[in-house]
Amino acid sequence: MNPPEPLVLIVSGPSGSGKSTLVQKLIELPTTLLAISCTTRPPRKTENDGKWYNFVTEAEFQEMVARGEFLEYAQVFGKNWYGTPSKWLDQARAQRKDLVLEIDVQGALQVKQKLPGAVAIFVLPPSRAELEHRIRARGQDSEDEIRRRLERARQEMLNYSSYDFAVVNDDLERAGREVQAIALASRCRVARNEEQIRDILKSFGG
Numbered sequence: 001m002n003p004p005e006p007l008v009l010i011v012s013g014p015s016g017s018g019k020s021t022l023v024q025k026l027i028e029l030p031t032t033l034l035a036i037s038c039t040t041r042p043p044r045k046t047e048n049d050g051k052w053y054n055f056v057t058e059a060e061f062q063e064m065v066a067r068g069e070f071l072e073y074a075q076v077f078g079k080n081w082y083g084t085p086s087k088w089l090d091q092a093r094a095q096r097k098d099l100v101l102e103i104d105v106q107g108a109l110q111v112k113q114k115l116p117g118a119v120a121i122f123v124l125p126p127s128r129a130e131l132e133h134r135i136r137a138r139g140q141d142s143e144d145e146i147r148r149r150l151e152r153a154r155q156e157m158l159n160y161s162s163y164d165f166a167v168v169n170d171d172l173e174r175a176g177r178e179v180q181a182i183a184l185a186s187r188c189r190v191a192r193n194e195e196q197i198r199d200i201l202k203s204f205g206g
């Protein structure tokens, strides 16, 4: 019998809303696997290749697109390309793990279209002022980049209705518990557990 399709948990939302922080809470759960994206963005000082991203050239990225290697991909902020290689889905299937994707809104919509059972979580900052404060405090982006990210945040949030769940990341402890609860509840969906339910029924004589 083939292993069941992995549960795919998409985490997206505006830059600085707390996606990476909340993804850490998700991967604390046993049986989750975080997909490492490919990007043409240059690495930041704190980023090693292969841990946060696989950093590739634009030519390498386009070759991967041509070979159909991406589950989804998008140009983010009209600038750099980002994509999730489909091999992560194969690895999650082989390891019987849930696959966590931290991707932008365009990518989330593509995954929902390809994999309707995927669960999309939208992370929102409590307010614009707080989002700006967090992006500045993170100290990773130029003034130009901060302006671009704040403008894009508004546009991204207009897509909220395509998501299954919304988590407002004001209090980190609570928001962390919420994303974990969403993952745990999604695993219990009847559609994901029919085989086990049938086995239990069999033990009762069918």
Ligand code: ADP
Residues within 6 Å of the ligand: 013, 014, 015, 016, 017, 018, 019, 020, 021, 022, 134, 135, 137, 138, 169, 170, 171, 172, 173, 175
């Ligand atoms: P994203 O991955 O969405 O760009 P990050 O997870 O990098 O966002 O979070 C942006 C910044 O905000 C980081 O410095 C992070 O430590 C901080 N942060 C995240 N969640 C909270 C929170 N609930 N309260 C205060 N600061 C937070």
Ligand code: 5GP
Residues within 6 Å of the ligand: 012, 013, 014, 015, 019, 037, 038, 041, 072, 073, 074, 076, 082, 083, 084, 102, 103, 104, 105, 106, 107, 108
């Ligand atoms: P950053 O440059 O701050 O690491 O990421 C910028 C944006 O790209 C974030 O919104 C992040 O979620 C998104 N992103 C990261 N990886 C992927 C990916 O594989 N696919 C898509 N569509 N977006 C991604």
